Amino acid sequence: MGGRLSGKRIMITGAAQGIGLAIAKACHAEGAALLLLDRDAALLAVEADRLRQNGARLVHAAVDITDADGITRTVADAAEKIGPINALVNNAGINVFTEPLAMEDADWERCFDVNLKGAWNCCRAVLPELIEMGGGAILNIASTHAFTIIPHTFPYPLAKHALLGMTKALGLEYAAKGIRVNALAPGYVATQKVHDYWNSFPDPEAAKAATLALHPGKRIASPEEIALAAVFMISDECPFMNATCLTIDGGLSVQQHPS
Numbered sequence: 001m002g003g004r005l006s007g008k009r010i011m012i013t014g015a016a017q018g019i020g021l022a023i024a025k026a027c028h029a030e031g032a033a034l035l036l037l038d039r040d041a042a043l044l045a046v047e048a049d050r051l052r053q054n055g056a057r058l059v060h061a062a063v064d065i066t067d068a069d070g071i072t073r074t075v076a077d078a079a080e081k082i083g084p085i086n087a088l089v090n091n092a093g094i095n096v097f098t099e100p101l102a103m104e105d106a107d108w109e110r111c112f113d114v115n116l117k118g119a120w121n122c123c124r125a126v127l128p129e130l131i132e133m134g135g136g137a138i139l140n141i142a143s144t145h146a147f148t149i150i151p152h153t154f155p156y157p158l159a160k161h162a163l164l165g166m167t168k169a170l171g172l173e174y175a176a177k178g179i180r181v182n183a184l185a186p187g188y189v190a191t192q193k194v195h196d197y198w199n200s201f202p203d204p205e206a207a208k209a210a211t212l213a214l215h216p217g218k219r220i221a222s223p224e225e226i227a228l229a230a231v232f233m234i235s236d237e238c239p240f241m242n243a244t245c246l247t248i249d250g251g252l253s254v255q256q257h258p259s
């Protein structure tokens with residue numbers, strides 16, 4: 001086990017699978033204690049037990065990040081068990097993809113409640129302790145949708161643009177308190193969410209092949225590749241990195257067109 005995150009008590013949302021679970025495993029491997037949250041109670045319990053069997057010091061809680069009071073209670077409870085949280089990874093998020101005029105109000109609300117307000121609920125729950133302790137780190141898992149647009153994915157990219165805005169706003173607001181707030185922008189990552197997206201097409205294999213062909217390296221990221229960057233950004237290895245965003249998309253968002 002490495003020790004790059006020893007002394008860190010890291011809260012990770014959406015930790016039952018995908019990018020959140022990969023970040024949880026990588027943080028444990030680097031010596032952090034964990035507070036793992038997910039709304040999928042059964043899956044979270046399985047993965048939390050697996051991590052405990054691997055020696056992880058962790059608390060897990062089945063909470064929906066849209067439940068602000070539940071988040072506050074969970075953070076307070078975890079402080080009793082593993083000590084106050086000193087780093088937060090806002091990872092839980094959902095795809096809400098529509099054609100704008102076909103969108104229902106409920107789609108808009110669900111999208112912003114989870115992808116933006118949920119992240120704020122978690123920031124608000126941990127910030128008082130971070131200020132009290134004289135520092136800490138918040139990492140928001142944004143997306144390349146935070147600065148580029150794919151048609152028919154409305155309003156998901158709007159919420160990710162706003163999450164990047166919140167990253168900058170909170171990063172500036174609390175910089176003098178020793179708190180760093182940054183974002184990580186993955187492109188396509190091989191998680192269930194992306195398989196669900198491919199499966200929404202009449203020919204999922206063709207949809208997958210089209211996605212891979214878009215990428216300069218003709219592949220997409222693994223969750224573990226995103227977790228490597230997350231560990232760095234939470235760690236003390238980048239103490240002056242604040243209010244910024246690191247893109248990890250294999251070059252997808254800077255190319256003029258696929259070759």
Ligand SMILES: NC(=O)c1ccc[n+]([C@@H]2O[C@H](COP(=O)([O-])OP(=O)(O)OC[C@H]3O[C@@H](n4cnc5c(N)ncnc54)[C@H](O)[C@@H]3O)[C@@H](O)[C@H]2O)c1
Binds near residue numbers: 015092093143190
């Ligand atoms: N997979 C990608 O290609 C990709 C690319 C860019 C950004 N992202 C972002 O990365 C994050 C993780 O994506 P993923 O692909 O690992 O997703 P995923 O669907 O595989 O896992 C997300 C987890 O979050 C949980 N969750 C969802 N809503 C929740 C809520 N309201 N409260 C608590 N838990 C909740 C789910 O139960 C699930 O376990 C998201 O914010 C997503 O927008 C993903």
